[in-house]
Amino acid sequence: MAPSKLRQPPQAAPTFTATPASLIEDTKRIIDANRKVTDSFVADVKEADATFENVVLPMARADNKMALESHILSFYSSVSMDQPLRDASTEAEKLMDDYAIESSMREDVYKLVHAVFKKEEKLDPESRRLVEKEHKNFIRNGLNLPAGPKRDRFREIKKRLSDLTIQFQRNLNEEKGGNWLTSEELNGVPDDVVSNLKEENGKRFLTFKYPDIFPVFKYATNPATRQKVFISNENKVNENVPLFRETILLRDEAARLLGYPDHATFRLEDKMAKTPETVTDFLSDLRSRLTEGGLDEIKVLKEMKKNDIESGGKNFEDRYYLWDHRFYSRMMEEKDYSLDQKVISEYFPLRNTIDGMLRIFEELFGLVFVEVVGADRDELAGGRGSDIVWQQDVQLFSVWDDEGEGGGFVGYLYLDLFPRDGKYGHAANFNLQPGFIKEDGSRRYPATALVCNFSKPTPKKPSLLRHDEVTTLFHELGHGIHDLVGRCKYSRFHGTNTVGDFVEAPSQMLENWCWTPSQLKSLSRHYSTLSDEYKKTYEASSNSTSPPPREIPDDLIEKLIKTKNLNGNLFNLRQLHFGIFDMTVHKPASHEALEEIKMSETYNSLRKEICSLEGPEVLGQGDAWGHGEATFGHLMGGYDVGYYGYLSSQVYSTDMFYTIFKKDPMNGKEGRRYRHTVLERGGSQDEMKTLVDFLGREPTTDAFYEELGLA
Numbered sequence: 001m002a003p004s005k006l007r008q009p010p011q012a013a014p015t016f017t018a019t020p021a022s023l024i025e026d027t028k029r030i031i032d033a034n035r036k037v038t039d040s041f042v043a044d045v046k047e048a049d050a051t052f053e054n055v056v057l058p059m060a061r062a063d064n065k066m067a068l069e070s071h072i073l074s075f076y077s078s079v080s081m082d083q084p085l086r087d088a089s090t091e092a093e094k095l096m097d098d099y100a101i102e103s104s105m106r107e108d109v110y111k112l113v114h115a116v117f118k119k120e121e122k123l124d125p126e127s128r129r130l131v132e133k134e135h136k137n138f139i140r141n142g143l144n145l146p147a148g149p150k151r152d153r154f155r156e157i158k159k160r161l162s163d164l165t166i167q168f169q170r171n172l173n174e175e176k177g178g179n180w181l182t183s184e185e186l187n188g189v190p191d192d193v194v195s196n197l198k199e200e201n202g203k204r205f206l207t208f209k210y211p212d213i214f215p216v217f218k219y220a221t222n223p224a225t226r227q228k229v230f231i232s233n234e235n236k237v238n239e240n241v242p243l244f245r246e247t248i249l250l251r252d253e254a255a256r257l258l259g260y261p262d263h264a265t266f267r268l269e270d271k272m273a274k275t276p277e278t279v280t281d282f283l284s285d286l287r288s289r290l291t292e293g294g295l296d297e298i299k300v301l302k303e304m305k306k307n308d309i310e311s312g313g314k315n316f317e318d319r320y321y322l323w324d325h326r327f328y329s330r331m332m333e334e335k336d337y338s339l340d341q342k343v344i345s346e347y348f349p350l351r352n353t354i355d356g357m358l359r360i361f362e363e364l365f366g367l368v369f370v371e372v373v374g375a376d377r378d379e380l381a382g383g384r385g386s387d388i389v390w391q392q393d394v395q396l397f398s399v400w401d402d403e404g405e406g407g408g409f410v411g412y413l414y415l416d417l418f419p420r421d422g423k424y425g426h427a428a429n430f431n432l433q434p435g436f437i438k439e440d441g442s443r444r445y446p447a448t449a450l451v452c453n454f455s456k457p458t459p460k461k462p463s464l465l466r467h468d469e470v471t472t473l474f475h476e477l478g479h480g481i482h483d484l485v486g487r488c489k490y491s492r493f494h495g496t497n498t499v500g501d502f503v504e505a506p507s508q509m510l511e512n513w514c515w516t517p518s519q520l521k522s523l524s525r526h527y528s529t530l531s532d533e534y535k536k537t538y539e540a541s542s543n544s545t546s547p548p549p550r551e552i553p554d555d556l557i558e559k560l561i562k563t564k565n566l567n568g569n570l571f572n573l574r575q576l577h578f579g580i581f582d583m584t585v586h587k588p589a590s591h592e593a594l595e596e597i598k599m600s601e602t603y604n605s606l607r608k609e610i611c612s613l614e615g616p617e618v619l620g621q622g623d624a625w626g627h628g629e630a631t632f633g634h635l636m637g638g639y640d641v642g643y644y645g646y647l648s649s650q651v652y653s654t655d656m657f658y659t660i661f662k663k664d665p666m667n668g669k670e671g672r673r674y675r676h677t678v679l680e681r682g683g684s685q686d687e688m689k690t691l692v693d694f695l696g697r698e699p700t701t702d703a704f705y706e707e708l709g710l711a
Helices: 020-044 052-079 083-104 107-119 125-143 149-174 210-219 223-234 238-257 263-268 276-311 322-336 341-345 350-365 374-381 467-484 505-515 517-523 532-542 554-562 568-586 591-596 599-611 645-661 668-679 687-695 702-707
Strands: 178-181 198-200 203-207 367-371 395-401 409-416 428-433 447-451
Touching: 020 052, 020 083, 020 107, 052 083, 052 107, 052 125, 052 149, 052 428, 052 447, 083 125, 083 149, 107 125, 125 149, 149 238, 178 223, 203 210, 210 223, 210 322, 223 322, 238 263, 238 568, 238 591, 238 599, 263 276, 263 568, 276 322, 276 568, 276 645, 341 467, 341 554, 350 367, 350 467, 350 517, 350 668, 409 467, 428 467, 447 467, 467 505, 505 517, 505 645, 517 554, 568 599, 568 645, 645 668, 645 687, 645 702, 668 687
Parallel strands: 409 447
Antiparallel strands: 178 203, 198 203, 367 395, 395 409, 428 447
């Protein structure tokens, strides 16, 4: 049990007791309350008298209050097990988006904000940045267009884009497809995966959830199975195909209405890259550096496939398919590096790995994580502990500063780790409540949630993480820490509310701890040492009575680290495919040219050109065989003209790690400096200034290319 002080947070945890009816009522209530604040200062303040204090500050405070409820109201659509509640949450999100569009296009408010902007009052830097951002936001939402048909059309487009985005994500969340497969088709797939699949009439149902399909891609010895699952996964939400196309066309039309040549130019204007040319030059340069190495990697993998096929007495057709890649990459790890990912995963049971990660963040950033369970959870909830989580499996932590950081409260962390019907299907961090300074000068503390989809534990075996899942967990928890330790005045800038081509850098940097021998050792514990039942399971499956080492052995760590950049050119070419497709559809030569683009064909042909991995097109099925863009939630959910950021932010993350942490990853002094200099700032200042403050200089690409072996 935690010390009494750490069992009594000064702020109540969020509650999750909404009904479909209450959710809509609450949404309308917070919209009305926010609108009243705006209407009030519009009625009371003339342009000549407009100041930060009587215009922008009331807006910011109203937005602070609204965010305490709005994020949770829309969050239900991604996590609730109740279909009517998910539907109501989706409707609430639409109501809030419509209100946001209405608010961002109010000319009466814009005139007052413009008056404040022109006055250039002496303000603290974060408040000045708030004025600038609010002013620019009105312009980017059509207030520079004359009232009339153009502005009306822009508003119409904004509302339609909101509807399309919501419906697209809803279709992804609600997707329940899969494949019925025979035991022969599942040959090679680990038994603990197969045994968890629904069984009927001698077949197993393989869903498109990650814990199901990834083991098939890696282990299914029947290539026809991998092909079938791969192609069906690319076609799992084809109802999104027309939604994606309409979205791309409307974004382009909206940008041109505002006077921009395309959506890419519009989106990049306020990011670190600033211009499409900067992005395309970066992607082109990286592509040129990676392509030859990618072809070399394919050559080696193809030879491995040839030997595998011919050893089975079959003829090799000299092809290396998309559905071959995970299978033969895994085989290469095992044969050339003597690395078995299934053995690695035995040392990373989920719950223990999380505990180890939290200990690392405690030591590095001066934090304390206290899990809130049982009577403590009931007490915190003021009655029923179930009211402060949305599902019984969800873990809740109160987070505190350690004594060296002052011992104060930091916020709440939620972990939602396993797949469910209707749940968001990937891994992501969701802000539930932002932090900010309240009107009385005290701090409002944040709440944040990690939503993941790891394999479920069974009575005989815990959930075991592959190393790439350990890295994913570290990455998303990194976003969560960024969210928790934010110390901004306004919720607008809290935590991960930074420009899109910087936001991934803090989390990407923390992934390096998953490749550090000492940290891998500290994170690990063989699952058989956790209970007698698990020990029996291990002994039965391994045919061994001698116990394995409690922690992952040094030789396994050494083998793992040797594979860090194994087939790394192909991995990064895959990322380039996503980034270049993003730029291709958002930077057309003209709107007419965009109307002629065939989205699915472009997506598939670019993948073939960039990655050199073959698909059904070489089997005579053309380039429209799959609709991967219809599954690409990033490009519909805020990463439009932003996917390049996963690569460009690695320039910053690698520079930070190499410069500050590589020699001593657990340097608590530097960890705390990183917390205070980078993470706390959020988006409250220019992100380049944040980097320069931390690095002591402008960032460079040297470490990035060195890490990729391209220096």
